[in-house]
Amino acid sequence: MSDAFGKPAGGSTPAGDAAPGPAPDAALTADERAELERLRAQVAARRRRIGWRSPLAVLLILVGCVLMPLSVVGVWARNQVTxxxxxxxxxxxxxxxxxxxxxxxxxxxxxxxxxxxxxxxxxxxxxxxxxxxxxxxxxxxxxxxxxxxxxxxxxxxxxxxxxxxxxxxxxxxxxxxxxxxxxxxxxxxxxxxxxxxxxxxxxxxxxxxxxxxxxxxxxxxxxxxxxxxxxxxxxxxxxxxSRDLARAQDAYRLLERVGTALPFVAIGLILLGVYVAPGHRRALVGAGLGVAASMLLLGIVITLLRTAYLDRLPGTVSATTAATVFDTLVRFIRAGLRTVLVVGLVVAAAAFFTGPSATAVRTRHGFHTGIGWLRQHGEAAGLRTGPVGTWVHANLTILRLALVALAGLVFVFIDRPTGKDVLVLAALLVVGLAILEFLARPPHPEPAPTPAGPV
Structure with missing residues (x-):
């Protein structure tokens, strides 16, 4: 028996004909259809936001990285004057x-x-x-x-x-x-x-x-x-x-005027770019590497300027003495660019290893596994953290943030920090985080009761 459309009764189809699939929205209720439309609108809005946020974030971070070398030179010029x-x-x-x-x-x-x-x-x-x-x-x-x-x-x-x-x-x-x-x-x-x-x-x-x-x-x-x-x-x-002394003096006067505000402008642009970017962590990695690359470029420029300056010396000036004077005058610039370079690399590494990449996940897993192994052997030897470990585990996130903030404050209040100071602080921060992981002892859950017989 066939229905009005010539199809066999009972919903069967002739052999060799493919059964037409139901329309995607045909079986949805009114509430389900409304929820689907809402999700579609959210996806479309997110795509529109990503469409303008990514280029803007790249532009802001790029401009900030370009201004960072000028900031280092400007701070040096400002310090020499004031x-x-x-x-x-x-x-x-x-x-x-x-x-x-x-x-x-x-x-x-x-x-x-x-x-x-x-x-x-x-x-x-x-x-x-x-x-x-x-x-x-x-x-x-x-x-x-x-x-x-x-x-x-x-x-x-x-x-x-x-x-x-x-x-x-x-x-x-x-x-x-x-x-x-x-x-x-x-x-x-x-x-x-x-x-x-x-x-x-x-x-x-x-x-x-x-x-x-x-x-x-x-x-x-x-x-x-x-x-x-x-x-x-x-x-x-x-x-x-130097034949180019007049131009160098013009650049010096310009940097002397903007030496105070330029570092804040550069850092603000980079932070704004990271905030605007759809992927904050990935943008932070790029910003850290960009700052490090800009400092490396500044070091190359200083070396080239030194070579050009010595090549243009008149015969009445000692090349050895002139090189010593040049190296002495720019040594604080070189120290500053090394510090900023190391900070950029440390920030990029921290953002990368806290991310969802396979390498970062494996690294964190190995870190937690090693700390867990040490904790187990310590407990086996009688070293137990007791209620302190339980409290640390319950407040682990807050303690981590406090430790990072403390490291940042120490860095800010160090007078003339160097790249070595940054590396030492980063190493101490890693050791502190490892100690927190070692102390954090999750409470043991009570074992589930064994059923007396078949249910």
Missing amino acids: DTDRFVANVTPLAADPSVQNAVADRVTAEIFRYVDVAAITRQTVDLLAERGLSPLVANQLRGLSVPLAGAIRGFVRDKVGEVVSSDRFQGAWVTAVRVAHEQMVAALSGEGSRSVSVSQGVVSINLGAFVAAAKDGLVSAGFTAAERVPNVSPQFEVFS
Whole structure:
């Protein structure tokens, strides 16, 4: 028997014909259909949000990573201008550097012998002795010794000046002069110049008048009274020279103005990008790696600038001394970029290993398994945490967050943190988390009663 549509009664179909599947929504009730439409609307809205959030997050994080190197340089420039102690700490090692000491000693010695002509003094002395009856043969021999005698005296003077320059007195005078001349140095870096530190035709030079006077007093005290002929002079010691100094000074002034706000802008953009991103953890991993890469790029740029600067030095400037001065001035930048680089890598690693990837899950599983093995063997040896372990297990999440917050506070309050400090804090944080896992003892559930017979 067939129904009105020609199909066999009972819902059977002829052999070889495929049974048509029911429509997806045909068997749904009104409530189920409403729930399906609501879920479809949520999925569509989520897709629309992801559509604009991902590019915006990438843009924000990228701009923040680009601003991070400028922030490091800006903070350095700002500290050199506003913090006298940091500025003095930055340039004080120059006084103890052998290459700088040798260059200063050579410059001071040359300045002294501009006014003390030993050969001329020797000839005048021999002529005077000849007039008073000295044998002509002896006088001629003495005249022939004037050149070697001048070289020997020059070596003596150079040694005495070197002793003065390498003494604690010189280093103390250097520190005092640097501290007093801080404002003048800032004026020189900004292109304004001063009496103590001047900028002329792309060359930064320091006034050595005070050091010439100290060397003069030392020579006179040592018996070399000819040094009294040296007047009160102010020779210039060239320590920095570059054809691009004007542009560097413009960049310095710009960074000095924005040095305070730029780090907060960069960090704020990165955090906003992580917040806007659909996947916060993945965005945090990318942000950490991006910050580390930007610091690596900054290090490469500093190295290239150093090479270009040394290649453009004029012949009057010692390359060794100039390299020492450059490395001393940028050492705080290098220390800062290393710290930020390590922070970026630590943040990226923490975000990755707390994520749902297979590697992260296996790592956490191995960590928990190892801690559990230690806990079991400790309990077997009589080491039980008791109610403390139960309380730690009940508040484990809060304790973890508190430990992370404590590590963050310690990092914030460290004066001039280094990359080593970051690694030590990260290692201590991991050890602290492991101790919490070891102490956390889940309460043992009561065993289920065994049924007396078949139910």
